[in-house]
Amino acid sequence: MTSPFHLEVQGVQVPFRITRRKNARNVTLRFDRNGQLRVSAPRRMSDLVIQRTLYDAYDWIVKAKRALPRRICERPSQVCLDALSRDWAITYLEDRRSGVRLRESDNMLVLQGAISQTPLCLAVLRKWLINQAKALLIPLAEQRAREHGFPKPSLRIRNQNTRWGSGATNAHLSLNCKLMFLHRDLVNHVILHELCHIRHPHHGPAFWQLLSSLDPQMPRHKWLLSKAWTEIPEWAHR
C-alpha cells in the first residue's frame, strides 16, 4: 500500500510516498522519474521510525532532489491565481522579434514574440507572477502587521522552490510568489506565521501559541499547506 506524505524540515517541503514491503529489511529511498520521493520500508515498521529515518536522511534528500533533471515543461494555456480568485487564458502569438513580451487584457494574457522558445515564455510568466504577488502580498502583509500590532515589515517577494516564506526578529520578511496559487486563507496563514517570527525566531511553544491566537484555524491551515506544493504548476518553478 502506498500513501502520499510531505516531509517538512525547517519549512522545506518534500512530498514522498511510502511503500511497505514484506521482504524489506531497511528503509530505502529513491527519486522516481517524476521526481517523487519513493520510500520503501519493512511492512511492520512504524510510521514514527520511518519518519525518523527520513529526517536523518534529510540532507541527502535535499541534495538528490536538487540534482534531478528538470522535467520538460509545457507552455500553460491558462493560469489560475486562487489568492485573487482570478484566472486568465493565455494566447501565444509568434512574430519575428527576439524575446517574448507579455500584455494583459481583462482575463487574457497575450505572449508575443519568439514564443516557440518555451523557456523564454515561462520566464516571462514567472516575472508576471512575481509582479502579481508584489501587488497583493506586500499590502496584505502590512495590513496584517498593523492589525496585530507588529512593526511594519520589510518585505521581499521571491520565487522559491522549497519554502513559503521566512521571517526574522528584525521584521525582514520574505514571501514566496507561489502563494498566489493558494487560497487566500492559506496566504493569510503564511503571512501570520512569518509575522510571528518577529516576536519568536524559533518554532517553540510560545511561537505556536501566538500563531494559534491569531489564526484559530491554524491546525487545518498547516495541514492544507503541507499538501499545497502539489498544486503549484510546473512552469512556476525556476
Ligand SMILES: [Zn+2]
Ligand atoms: Zn516558521
